[in-house]
Amino acid sequence: MRGDRPRTALEVAEAVRATGGRLIATGGCFDLLHAGHVSLLRRARALGDALIVCVNSDASVRRLKGPGRPVVGEPDRVEVLRALECVDAVAVFGEETPAAMIERLRPHVWVKGGDYEALDLPEAETVRRVGGESVILPRVSGRSTTDLIAAARAAR
Ligand SMILES: Nc1ncnc2c1ncn2[C@@H]1O[C@H](COP(=O)(O)OP(=O)(O)OP(=O)(O)O)[C@@H](O)[C@H]1O
Numbered sequence: 001m002r003g004d005r006p007r008t009a010l011e012v013a014e015a016v017r018a019t020g021g022r023l024i025a026t027g028g029c030f031d032l033l034h035a036g037h038v039s040l041l042r043r044a045r046a047l048g049d050a051l052i053v054c055v056n057s058d059a060s061v062r063r064l065k066g067p068g069r070p071v072v073g074e075p076d077r078v079e080v081l082r083a084l085e086c087v088d089a090v091a092v093f094g095e096e097t098p099a100a101m102i103e104r105l106r107p108h109v110w111v112k113g114g115d116y117e118a119l120d121l122p123e124a125e126t127v128r129r130v131g132g133e134s135v136i137l138p139r140v141s142g143r144s145t146t147d148l149i150a151a152a153r154a155a156r
């Protein structure tokens, strides 16, 4: 039981460090959550003692993915992520990259899915500076929010 009040991302980070644990973090838009996201989050969580998901604000998603996005607003994206057993806390950020949030959380491991190369991540230098490592986990083929949106439009 994780208690009735969701712990903040900073509270989770401090608790993990206080017990000498390994803090995992990941980031993304997570608009219209799908099985690829869930697989990534479960595998990320298995790398350590707690997983914090850094999720882009609505304005940040719009800048990144275009004017029609996100299709699911920030409160609901946060709520859905928080409902996953493998997610210990969710933090929203509004910048272009999660670098500032990574500075605050100082994860031991930063995880992204296979559509990125670890060394190409703009936040990779920040991860290194806070003493962490960036890890890229393989994607689940055939799962993307873009495809879900296209399929939903085609079904109308
Ligand atoms: N099929 C997948 N399998 C594993 N990880 C995935 C998959 N799709 C996305 N991810 C990862 O989930 C995180 C969030 O990605 P994002 O929210 O952009 O998903 P997406 O489905 O690619 O969205 P979009 O189609 O809008 O770009 C990223 O780390 C990304 O690499």
Ligand SMILES: O=P(O)(O)O[C@@H]1O[C@H]([C@H](O)CO)[C@@H](O)[C@H](O)[C@@H]1O
Binding pocket: 027, 028, 029, 030, 056, 064, 095, 096, 097, 098, 112, 116, 121, 122, 123
């Ligand atoms: O859901 P996405 O498109 O994986 O999320 C973006 O990831 C970027 C990535 O971490 C490389 O920097 C990040 O910069 C951006 O803010 C989105 O989270």
